[in-house]
Amino acid sequence: MKNYHTHTFRCKHAIGDVADYVEAAAARGISVLGFADHTPLPDGRWSSIRMAVEDLPGYVGAIEQAKKDNPQMTILKGMECEWAAEYHSFFRDVLLGEFGLDYLVLGCHQFPINGGWQSSHTAPNDAAYLAAYTKHLIASMQSGLFAFVAHPDLFGLTYLEWDEEAEAAARDILSAAEELNLPLEINGLGLSHRVVQTSLGPRTAYPWLPFWELAAEFDVQVVVNSDAHQPQGVAQGLREGLMFARKLGLTLAEFDHLGG
């Protein structure tokens, strides 16, 4: 099994360090483990839920050390990033350049609307917000910096009914992914822990089934990751996510170019 989306204590809402996740991953038969903690941002925005810029050397150092200590496992250095034009050069020149990260993951946890930023986790159940999320997600995908998109259907957490607007948003995201040849993530944390109540009863917030049923109509690739925030969750949702993808006939992406 492979997992390219792992956090550490540095983001302030996960527990455990790199070595703890590696140990848990080895015990669960994971052969490729990629770290993608929440990126620091040079202006300190949203600093309560991400690592600080000063933590970068320690993060990269801990992963380098784990690679030396665990030659039997492929361990990769990544980062989960909210893209915005003002951060583009930091991601490219500092994260990929200076710190030599293997890959960046796009996580659209914030999007601009009405002159400010809105958290994707607390957005109103409203079509205008869904449209703003979709627009920003696609602009972020078009930046060309990312190896894959984490939880592209995160909007399923707050936009509750699958209606025309939801389908249009999904089609726009899936068309962009197809055009850019950018894999989309089936998120194990969502699969195992994120349920929302809707007028039709409870459902998994993300992965949101109709989004992925629609994905099967597009020429897109998918990746299944645990999005672990604690070592014992390092394999959460991986088997279920692979079954989910297989049932829908979705194609798994290969990341051999990352060394895994």
Ligand SMILES: [Zn+2]
């Ligand atoms: Zn995320």
Ligand SMILES: [Zn+2]
């Ligand atoms: Zn994450």
